[in-house]
Amino acid sequence: MKLPRRQFLHLAAGAAALPALSRVAWAQGYPTRPIRWVVGFVPGGATDIIARLMGQWLSERLGQSVVIENRPGAGSNIATEVVVNAPADGYTLLLVGPAHTVNATLYERLNYNFIRDIAPIASISREPLVMVVNPSVPAKTVTEFIAYAKAHPGKLNMASSGIGTSVHVGGELFKMMTGIDMLHVPYRGAAPAITDLIGGRVQVMFATLPSSIEYIRAGNLRALAVTTAKRTPVLPDVPTVSDVLPGYEASAVYGVAAPRNTPAEIIDKLNKQINAGLADSGMKARLADLGGTVLPGSSADFGKLIAEETEKWAKVVKFSGAKPE
Secondary structure, three states: OOOOHHHHHHHHHHHHHHHHHHHHHHHHOOOOOOEEEEEOOOOOOHHHHHHHHHHHHHHHHHOOOEEEEEOOOHHHHHHHHHHHOOOOOOOEEEEEOHHHHHHHHHOOOOOOOHHHHEEEEEEEEEEEEEEEEOOOOOOOOHHHHHHHHHHOOOOEEEEEOOOOOHHHHHHHHHHHHHOOOEEEEEOOOHHHHHHHHHHOOOOEEEEEHHHHHHHHHHOOOEEEEEOOOOOOOOOOOOOEHHHOOOOOOOEEEEEEEEEOOOOHHHHHHHHHHHHHHHOOHHHHHHHHHOOOEEOOOOHHHHHHHHHHHHHHHHHHHHHHOOOOO
């Protein structure tokens, strides 16, 4: 039987719409089972705490458990591979941090292209670093430190919590913009680096706030400046590096992503819930305890930020000549 052309077109259009309608219906019912949130670092650190805070919020709002899965190793590349190779169904998420925008250049060969292979969902927070020195260093300001470093080329040691960390590249950006010569000394984590900084074995570090704030308050370390464009409420009397070096900005940006091709309806649902969390006073206070400020926005905003950070740190990594450990 041959259908009239108009009836055929109507049926064809209806059939074509079925996959889209079923996908929307499926996404509207999401989630129907627990969500796995993969974190590329060990439990207990600031990165892990951010995921657990937001994971608990999402669990309460979505009615399904958000299970944090710690997969440390290879500068978060192991965790990233787990996620980019997972089904694009919204049930496997990745905590995005500074390493993801640095690794694109730091590692010559990766089994993924981060910008291509992930779907940005939402940014969560931005955390400043703080430029701290051992009290034996005579400099009391960034200007004095630059002058002191130039008067003693190659004599100062700059600690970091590891090659490719925000602590490392924040210091390398400072070196690149000032032209000073300091020796980078990488450690396996912030704790041993801070210990040697207090002991005077190294002289300066662009440290995270959670790892350094108590030592600053106790007078074991001297804070010269914070690395964000604006001062932080945690250290309101400490100026910014950009007061002396206009355009300098180094911070740890955190967010959440999913495998590419995750349905837009699921991305939007998660984005709305995360932004609702960031508007909550309790969540703001908890993130502030980690030294961070909330960073609300659309999934497109987060994608743009990832691209900008990747381009920015590519220049710094190439300048430093850093290679992965």
